[in-house]
Each structure stands twice: as C-alpha cells, then as structure tokens.
Amino acid sequence: MGINNIFQDLRIKIVDPKKLSFVDKLxxxxxxxxxxxxxFGIKCCAIEDLMVPGASNYDFERxxxxxxxxxxxxxxxxxxxxxxxxxxxxxxxxxxxxxEPKYVIATGECSICGGPWKGMYSVLDGADQVIPVDVxxxxxxxxxxxxxxxxxxxxxKILKGEVRRKFLPPTGLPQxxxxxxx
Amino acid sequence: MSRVREIFNAVYRIIxxxxxxxxxxxxxxxLRRPTIEYPTQTIQFTERYRGALEVDDNLCxxxxxxxxxxxxxxxxxxxxxxxxxxxxxxIDLQHCMYCGLCVDYCPPGAIYHTHVVKIVGFKRSDLYLxxxxxxxxxxxxxx
Amino acid sequence: MxxxxxxxxxxxxxxxxxxxTIIAIVFTLLNVIIFIYAERKVWARSMQRMGPTYVGxxxxxxxxxxxxxxxxxxxxxxxxxxxxxxxxxxxxxxxxSLMIAIILPYDYVVFYTLQIFQPLIPSVSYLTKFVVSNSFxxxxxxxxxxxxxxxxxxxLTGWVSNNKYTVVGGFRAAAQLLSFEIxxxxxxxSVVVLTNSLNLYDIVNMQQKVWFVIVxxxxxxxxxxxTLAEGERTPFDIPDAESEIIAGWNTEYSAAPYALLxxxxxxxxxxxxxxxxxxxxxxxxxxxxxxxxAPFSGPFWLMLKTYFFxxxxxxxxxxxxxxxxxxxxSLNWTKLxxxxxxxxxxxxxxxxxVLSLGLIS
Ligand code: SF4
Ligand code: SF4
Ligand code: SF4
Numbered sequence: 223m224g225i226n227n228i229f230q231d232l233r234i235k236i237v238d239p240k241k242l243s244f245v246d247k248l249x250x251x252x253x254x255x256x257x258x259x260x261x262f263g264i265k266c267c268a269i270e271d272l273m274v275p276g277a278s279n280y281d282f283e284r285x286x287x288x289x290x291x292x293x294x295x296x297x298x299x300x301x302x303x304x305x306x307x308x309x310x311x312x313x314x315x316x317x318x319x320x321x322e323p324k325y326v327i328a329t330g331e332c333s334i335c336g337g338p339w340k341g342m343y344s345v346l347d348g349a350d351q352v353i354p355v356d357v358x359x360x361x362x363x364x365x366x367x368x369x370x371x372x373x374x375x376x377x378x379k380i381l382k383g384e385v386r387r388k389f390l391p392p393t394g395l396p397q398x399x400x401x402x403x404x
Numbered sequence: 405m406s407r408v409r410e411i412f413n414a415v416y417r418i419i420x421x422x423x424x425x426x427x428x429x430x431x432x433x434x435l436r437r438p439t440i441e442y443p444t445q446t447i448q449f450t451e452r453y454r455g456a457l458e459v460d461d462n463l464c465x466x467x468x469x470x471x472x473x474x475x476x477x478x479x480x481x482x483x484x485x486x487x488x489x490x491x492x493x494x495i496d497l498q499h500c501m502y503c504g505l506c507v508d509y510c511p512p513g514a515i516y517h518t519h520v521v522k523i524v525g526f527k528r529s530d531l532y533l534x535x536x537x538x539x540x541x542x543x544x545x546x547x
Numbered sequence: 548m549x550x551x552x553x554x555x556x557x558x559x560x561x562x563x564x565x566x567x568t569i570i571a572i573v574f575t576l577l578n579v580i581i582f583i584y585a586e587r588k589v590w591a592r593s594m595q596r597m598g599p600t601y602v603g604x605x606x607x608x609x610x611x612x613x614x615x616x617x618x619x620x621x622x623x624x625x626x627x628x629x630x631x632x633x634x635x636x637x638x639x640x641x642x643x644s645l646m647i648a649i650i651l652p653y654d655y656v657v658f659y660t661l662q663i664f665q666p667l668i669p670s671v672s673y674l675t676k677f678v679v680s681n682s683f684x685x686x687x688x689x690x691x692x693x694x695x696x697x698x699x700x701x702x703l704t705g706w707v708s709n710n711k712y713t714v715v716g717g718f719r720a721a722a723q724l725l726s727f728e729i730x731x732x733x734x735x736x737s738v739v740v741l742t743n744s745l746n747l748y749d750i751v752n753m754q755q756k757v758w759f760v761i762v763x764x765x766x767x768x769x770x771x772x773x774t775l776a777e778g779e780r781t782p783f784d785i786p787d788a789e790s791e792i793i794a795g796w797n798t799e800y801s802a803a804p805y806a807l808l809x810x811x812x813x814x815x816x817x818x819x820x821x822x823x824x825x826x827x828x829x830x831x832x833x834x835x836x837x838x839x840x841a842p843f844s845g846p847f848w849l850m851l852k853t854y855f856f857x858x859x860x861x862x863x864x865x866x867x868x869x870x871x872x873x874x875x876x877s878l879n880w881t882k883l884x885x886x887x888x889x890x891x892x893x894x895x896x897x898x899x900x901v902l903s904l905g906l907i908s
Contacts (some may be wrong), residue, residue, distance in 0.1 A: 226407075230518065239702040247618050248615060249615065249616075251615075252613075252614075252615035252619070253610075253616050253618040253619075255601065255602045255609070255612040255616075256609070256610075256612040256613040256615075256616040266466070271865055273432045275848065277594075277596070277685045278437060278438055278439055278443055278594060278595040278596045278613050279438055279439060279440060279594040280440060281439050281591065281598075282441070282594060282905040283587070283591055283597070283599060284439075284441070284598070284599060284600045284601050284603045284606070285474030286601060286602055286606075286609050286612060286613070288587075288613075289793050290794070291789045291790075291793045291795035292793050292798045292799075294620065294623055294798065294799060294800060294801035294805070295794070295800070295801055295805055297616070297620075298668055304504060316456050316904075319623075320624050321620045321801040321802055322620070322621040323620070323621075331476075331498055331499055331500070333500055334498045334528065334531070335499060336499045336530070337476070337499065337730075338475070338476060338501065340476075340499070348528075350623070356525060357525070357526060357528070358498065358524070358525045358526070358527070358528060358530070359524050360497040360498050360500065360501065360523060360524075360525070360531050361501075362500070362502055362503075365455075365521045367442055367447060367493060367521045368522070368523075370442045370443070371442075371521065371524050372524045374443060375524045375526070379526065422867075425866040426862060426863065426866050426869055428866065429593045429862050429863075429865040429866035430593075430862055432592070432593045432594070432595060432781045432865075433589065433592045433593055433862075435595060436595075437592070437595045437597060438595060439595075439596060441597070441600075445728065
C-alpha cells in the first residue's frame with residue numbers, strides 16, 4: 223500500500239506482564255491511556271452509539287480517548303455498521319494507513335457479523351473478514367456503557383500484552399473482492 | 405445616513421455577538437456537568453431497559469416459540485443438560501438486536517431482558533450465550 | 548559554587564547564553580504541555596464534559612501518556628513523499644518555533660522565581676546575571692522575522708507530503724499567514740511608535756504609569772485577532788480544519804514528527820499570549836508580593852497575564868465557529884488592514900496626548 227516502515231525494532235514484544243522492563247511498562251501504560259480514536263461510522267450506530275459516549279453524559283475523553291481525523295495519528299479504530307463489499311476497500315486502506323500499534327473495536331451486530339443484513343448479496347460477514355478486530359461489542363446499537371466497557375476491556379488487553387504486536391503485511395490479510403460493482 | 409447606520413449596526417452586531425458568544429462559553433465552564441462516571445458510578449436503568457437476555461429454566465417449557473419469532477434467528481434450541489425442560493434456548497448475542505420479540509411471545513415469560521450491559525468479547529465466540537451462561541447472565545463474570 | 552567562573556569573556560558569554568537558552572526551551576515545553584492540558588480540560592468543561600480524569604489526579608498525567616505514546620509509535624513515510632524533507636521539516640518547524648523562546652523573557656521568569664530561595668542559598672542571586680533576553684535590542688523585530696518563516700515551512704510541509712489534503716492545507720496556511728502578517732506588523736509598528744524601542748524590556752518599562760491597552764485599545768483588539776490567525780487558532784484554524792480537510796497540512800504525519808508539529812503550533816500560541824501580556828498589559832509590572840515572595844512578583848504577574856490570555860484563547864476556541872477561507876481573506880484585506888492603518892494614526896495622536904500628560908517618558 224505504499225507505506226514504508228522505519229524504526230521497526232521499536233515495537234515491544236511482551237510475553238508476561240510480570241517480566242516487563244521499566245521501559246516496556248511505561249510504553250504499555252502510555253498506550254493504554256492514550257487511545258486516539260478514528261471513527262469509521264457507517265450507519266445508525268455512528269450516531270446512536272459513537273456520538274453519545276463522546277458527549278457529556280458518558281464522556282470517553284476521561285480515558286484519554288481523543289477523536290482525531292487523520293488515520294496516521296490514531297491508535298484505535300471504532301467500526302460501526304455493516305461492511306459492504308464496496309466499503310471493504312476503504313476500510314482496509316484506512317486500517318493500513320494507521321500507524322502501529324493499532325487496535326480495532328467492532329461495535330454493533332452489523333460490524334460483528336452482518337446483523338440484520340447477514341447473508342445479503344452486498345454485505346460482508348462482519349468487519350473481521352477485512353481487518354483483524356480486537357474487541358467485539360454486541361448490541362443494536364450497543365449501549366454507551368457497553369462501548370465504555372469495551373474500551374476498558376481493550377485497555378486491559380493492552381496491559382496484558384495479548385494484543386497482536388506484529389505488523390500484518392497486506393499479504394497477511396485476506397484478499398478482497400476488488401471487482402465488485404453495485 | 406442609512407449607510408452610516410448600517411455600518412454602525414454591523415459593528416454593534418459584531419461586538420455584541422462576540423461578547424455574547426464568549427460569555428456563553430464562559431458560563432458553561434461553571435455549570436454542573438451531567439457526566440456519569442461509568443465504571444465507578446452506577447447507572448439508573450429504567451425498569452424495562454433492554455439489556456442482555458436471560459432464561460429462567462424453572463419457567464421455560466422448551467416450546468421453541470422464541471426461536472421461531474426471532475427475526476435474526478439468533479436463538480437456537482438445544483437439549484438441556486439438566487433435563488428439565490428437555491430443550492432450552494441458547495442465544496447468539498452477536499446477532500441479537502434486543503428487539504424483545506422473544507420476550508413478548510414467550511408463553512410463560514421465561515425469557516426476559518436483564519440490565520446487564522457488560523458483555524464484551526475478545527472473540528466472536530465470547531458473545532455466544534451457551535446454556536450455562538444464558539441461565540445466569542446476571543452472575544456472569546466477564547474477563 | 549559557581550559564584551566566580553574563571554572563563555575568558557567570550558566563553559563565558561557562550562556559557563551564559565547556552566544556560567539561558569536551555570532554561571527557556573525547557574520552560575516553553577513545560578508550558579506547551581500545560582497549554583494542551585488546559586485546553587482539553589477547559590474545552591471539555593465548556594461542553595459540560597469532564598475532560599481527561601482517568602490518568603493521574605484529574606488526568607494530570609494524560610499529556611505525558613500522549614507524549615510517550617506519540618514518541619513510541621511507528622513513523623510512516625508515504626512512498627510518494629520526499630523522504631528527507633518529510634522527516635526534516637517537522638524538526639525545522641520545531642526549531643523555528645522554539646527560537647522565539649530565547650527572545651521572550653522566560654529565562655527572566657525562571658531565574659527570578661528561583662530568587663525565592665535566596666535566604667536559604669545565597670549564591671542563587673548570581674543566576675540573575677544569566678538572563679540574556681534583555682540584551683536583544685531589536686527583540687520584537689527578530690520575533691516577527693522568525694515568525695515570517697512559518698508560512699514557508701508550513702507550505703513546504705504540506706507540499707512534500709504529496710497528499711491533496713496536505714497541499715490544500717498548506718496553501719490555505721500560506722494565504723492566511725502571509726496576508727495576516729501585514730496588519731500584524733502595522734499593529735506592532737504602532738506599539739513601536741509609542742515606545743521608540745524594539746526591546747521587550749524597554750516596552751514593558753515604558754508602561755510603568757499606564758498600560759498600552761488603555762492608550763491604544765484598538766491596537767490590542769487588532770493584535771488579538773491577528774495573533775489568533777497567525778497561531779492558526781480557532782476561529783481561524785482553516786489550514787487544519789478538521790471537518791473539511793482531514794487534518795490539513797499535518798495529515799500525513801504520525802508519531803514523533805507529529806508531536807513536533809503539534810508542539811510548534813501550541814508554542815506559537817503560547818508566545819502570542821506572552822506577547823499580548825508584554826505589549827499591552829504591562830508584562831511583569833504589578834504590585835509587589837508580600838514577604839519572601841517579593842522577588843517572585845515580576846514572574847508572577849507576567850505568567851498570570853500569560854495564562855489569562857491562554858485561557859481566553861481556549862474559550863474563544865470553544866465559543867466561535869470557523870471562518871470560511873474567502874470570508875477570512877476579505878476580513879483581513881477589507882477590514883483589518885484599513886483598521887490597522889487607522890489605528891496607526893490614532894496611536895500617533897494618543898502618543899502626543901499621553902506625552903503631554905507625562906504618562907510615558
Ligand atoms: S448494529 Fe443496529 S444500530 Fe448499529 S448500524 Fe447495525 S442496524 Fe444500525
Ligand atoms: S431480542 Fe429480538 S433479536 Fe434478540 S433474541 Fe429476542 S427476538 Fe431475537
Ligand atoms: S424461553 Fe419461552 S418461548 Fe423460548 S422455549 Fe422457553 S418457554 Fe418457549
């Protein structure tokens with residue numbers, strides 16, 4: 223995708239949280255506390271679910287989640303809505319444009335498995351057909367509390383070092399149906 | 405003369421508008437914030453809040469109506485290990501859209517919404533409520 | 548202690564300026580972190596949100612976490628970008644922004660704050676000799692020469708990224724910054740007419756009896772508007788308008804280079820706040836603090852005024868919507884530029900009135 227990679231060795235490899243060195247602990251602490259957010263909002267969830275936790279009732283900036291627009295500066299992508307064949311290419315492109323380490327949350331049944339549109343001719347079986355997903359949040363739309371719970375779970379996951387750390391090259395991801403026409 | 409008044413009005417509007425906007429923004433700095441600090445503060449759910457589904461195996465008769473009405477076909481009837489009733493619904497939460505049709509149609513009212521919103525999965529299979537999970541959703545520990 | 552350093556005068560000067568420079572830069576970086584933290588907190592409050600609270604007490608470590616994360620992220624260089632220029636330009640932007648920190652009296656603030664400890668450590672008073680920012684006889688001029696480099700660097704930053712959003716952002720930034728520099732310099736000229744000096748210390752000392760905001764209120768309003776535009780703050784944040792052109796000229800930057808660009812932007816806004824305090828609000832002049840805090844009163848008043856304007860910038864960001872680029876340019880060329888020339892004439896008249904009243908010497 224035309225993305226060059228320098229400083230590849232900077233990526234930390236964690237096995238056991240107890241065996242972490244001080245620098246690794248600092249890195250993990252900073253990563254879990256500063257998840258900048260890229261909104262991939264497609265359908266109703268983008269309004270009902272993604273905007274409400276950002277507003278004053280359930281403010282997710284308390285956890286350091288700051289919405290940024292450029293994918294280069296983001297760590298966390300939140301996907302809402304059904305991924306169609308046509309949308310899968312932009313989704314893959316946006317994911318590859320994010321800098322490592324990057325995390326993905328799929329919210330709503332549409333982005334988990336297709337939801338009410340499962341099996342439709344144009345809808346994929348969930349976002350994890352296109353890119354790796356770290357946390358799934360069910361609901362239609364998910365409650366704002368569920369989304370915050372998901373962010374807390376992702377932080378726990380980062381802290382435990384369970385999140386994949388290897389940069390997946392474009393060939394490691396499944397092939398997309400590129401000749402799709404609507 | 406009217407031109408002068410126009411210019412005067414425009415200048416007045418600019419100054420008044422900017423001061424008003426700054427005042428409004430400043431006023432909001434000192435208002436009470438309605439934020440629910442979610443993990444530490446509990447939320448007041450309404451009585452009919454639609455959270456995750458739970459099945460009461462004392463009431464369920466295993467008729468399978470819930471599985472038939474579910475628009476997303478996310479309820480599966482499986483043989484119950486404890487024996488009574490013979491069949492029990494298992495719910496795949498990744499499809500469930502919390503529409504409540506199964507709750508409406510269940511003859512004995514054995515399936516109902518709880519106030520659980522914590523169900524979040526690292527894998528898709530974490531969201532599948534098997535028969536052990538679906539009968540005690542409220543006591544489940546989600547790690 | 549270092550009360551007597553047996554160095555040749557030349558080396559001694561270099562040593563002195565190096566210490567002052569490092570102190571000023573560290574002070575600026577600290578204040579940039581405070582600025583961004585205050586912006587996130589105040590901005591959140593104006594929306595009735597909490598802002599960061601989770602990391603440290605009241606989220607005070609949030610910016611540290613952001614900084615460490617940004618520095619440890621992967622640096623992406625687009626394959627179509629010019630690799631050397633792409634990685635060099637953020638460093639240049641940071642250097643150009645931080646150069647101004649030496650001219651502004653930040654070393655004065657730090658060294659005179661340390662004088663509080665003089666009863667305990669007497670040799671601390673030697674540090675007051677290390678202040679170098681009072682030696683710039685044309686300090687105000689240098690500041691605007693250095694700031695004049697910014698449009699070029701920003702345009703280049705957008706251009707070498709080779710992305711249509713960055714190029715649009717870069718051109719918008721160039722148009723905006725270049726056109727706003729003219730009224731800004733005319734307003735600065737009106738201050739220089741009042742003081743006959745370009746040295747910041749002279750400008751402050753002229754305001755012993757009356758602040759220039761009373762002598763030239765129009766100049767203050769024009770300066771506030773034009774510095775907001777020069778620092779790319781809302782309502783003039785057209786170059787990095789988030790809802791229009793992703794992130795403007797820094798769209799392609801990730802990780803550490805982005806941290807440098809962000810630091811440069813906020814450092815410029817912080818310098819603007821200090822300059823407003825110095826040029827129009829009497830800098831460090833104010834009542835002397837009681838007791839052992841007496842040597843701290845100068846830095847205290849300067850930083851109080853600076854932080855007041857910092858908060859004002861943030862409140863303005865929360866209160867005002869963004870201008871369109873054509874509205875912005877018409878605002879500049881048809882309103883601010885004529886007004887700034889009118890202001891120059893008014894200041895000349897005001898100077899004669901003030902001189903005859905004996906308020907400035
Ligand atoms: S999960 Fe439900 S609310 Fe969300 S996008 Fe799909 S249909 Fe809309
Ligand atoms: S709530 Fe609706 S979607 Fe969910 S299991 Fe019941 S009928 Fe199916
Ligand atoms: S939950 Fe209700 S509808 Fe479903 S099988 Fe049991 S009794 Fe029948």
